[in-house]
Amino acid sequence: MAVYVDGIGLLAPGLLGWPAARAVLCGEARYEAGEMPRPSADLLPPAERRRCGEIVRLALHVGAEALEATGARAADLPTVFTSSSGNGEVLHQICETLAGAVRDVSPTRFHNSVHNAPAGYWSIATGSREASTSLCANQGSFAAGLLEAALQSAAERRRVLLVAYDAPNPAPLAAAIPIVAPCGIALLLGHEAAAASLARLELGLAADGAVTPLADEGLERLRTGNSAGCALPLLAALARRRAARLLIEYLPGLCLAATLDPYVPSVP
């Protein structure tokens, strides 16, 4: 099944937005991680912005970036959110409270603990009442989300927004969940070529074969240490604007095969 990539959002240390990260991803500039600025949450009303938490800000930030310059209205779009560890900060706070003498869980923390909290905040922020799902497939979460979003776009012949994100957990959870750095990636997918289309993406399954790595050591560390980072080889191919065939991390014994062809709009 094939879809078109119409928009990209990206935020990770050293990858501060798609336009800025392109040169790094296609190998023209050196990758240097550095500090990641706090994601903006301008979409949200102030009350929600105060209580949503950092991981929701990350997801909303990249989701908003993917729609820039595409002409897509967020309110019209179905969404697929995907993450492996979700909101570790809130999980930590709740479990710490429950292990104490007084089990006064904060109601805001409790509703922020659901895996679909970023999707809920996105829907409130954008007014979208379209279908919205929130997935997890461990380190294969990006592949599962990409598959789901692409199937939905192709089957229903409409644009779908995919948002993948993960961020390091606080101690002591961090020791059990090795996420090396925050990373958020969003793709606006469409069922047909549009003025904004960057590439055509054909997806399938591959039972054998090795996942396509990244040449840069720092980027490869982000790919293997954050489920959303598994999108980086695809983004690198998009940055190079050359045809590519990639195997993306999915499940034990199964990869997601992606064939990418840059889209060049025909001149009328």
Added chain:
Amino acid sequence: MRTRLTPLIVTAYTGVNCLGEGVEAWWSALRARRSGLQACAFEDAALETFVGQVDGVERVRLRAELERFDCRNNRLAQLGLEQDGFAEAVAAARERYGPRRIAVVLGTSTSGVGATEHAYRHRDPVTGALPADFHYTETQNTFSLAAFVRRMLDLGGVAHVVSTACSSSAKVFASAARLIKAGLADAAVVGGVDSLCLTTLYGFRSLELLSKEPCRPFDAERTGISIGEGAGFALLERTGAGVALVGVGESADAYHMSTPHPEGLGARLAMERALAAASVAPEEIGYLNLHGTATRSNDAAEGRAVRAVFGSRTPCSATKGAHGHLLGAAGITEALVAIMSLERGWLPGTANTRTLDAACGCRVLLEGEPANARYVLSNSFGFGGNNCSLVFGRTP
């Protein structure tokens, strides 16, 4: 989904909850309008509430090679898979299609968070580290349920977990239908599991949504939810004998993180989209299994939405008074209740409810009654304003 759904057949199903192990046990409880809710004695929770706890979870033993997956949630999953010949039906499907051609799409809200709660009670007094026997990936991670079930059933195809709070295991039907339609699988194991834990018990208390008595959906005097636990599974195939999944409708409220839209706007959209995907008119639906959590706000909003789509004549009931609110497993559990009502020609009543809230305005059955429905609809709504409605129909 907006486009017409290609029907899929529910060729096998099973589950476990406080009404019993296997669907015959649930059905006899539902026929007798019996509730499985009991005063909460879960772990050391000091809460005045009722829960739908499954007996015997403590006795479940996982296979040695799957030991790292050991937690209450995965034990419930295993207990569910062992009922009603379900694992055998999947094994036969595996023979027919091959292990890579069967998808596993499951829902859960809190996964194995109980394991993390326990680990936090046993931190190293000096370093604060979690104990070495805490296996995050196999217990707490949201995908651990599907990873475990995939191993249990020896399947190697596409798999993911949907986690959209209390609509999770309804939405799995939409996701599986898309995978099968696209040819990425020939069949799918769908379902959901959620387990009692302190996170949800104290979390819902913090929101003042826990009832002090067994919950009474759509009652004028309703005071909140009773949390349950359990597992439910269904096998979906393109052909075979059984009830058909004919429509799925998904929507979001765009309103509030933990309160439904007061007019039930998102709920209404989910039902309308499910009917459109099924090409079924509202008057053709013979029974609605309501989400019916027994909170003031859910039942009021859902009642308005049902009245807007169906008027006030379609028979409805809410079965959470019998099995409790299974959260991430509510969608599959109530889908199976709706399927059984179709197959067995009888609509369950609304256990515990005494006086209907007239303001809700839809025809909620207090007592069960025989009926010959052709189509039924099941509603599931979750935190974050996430809604899903499913339509099932008898096959000719």
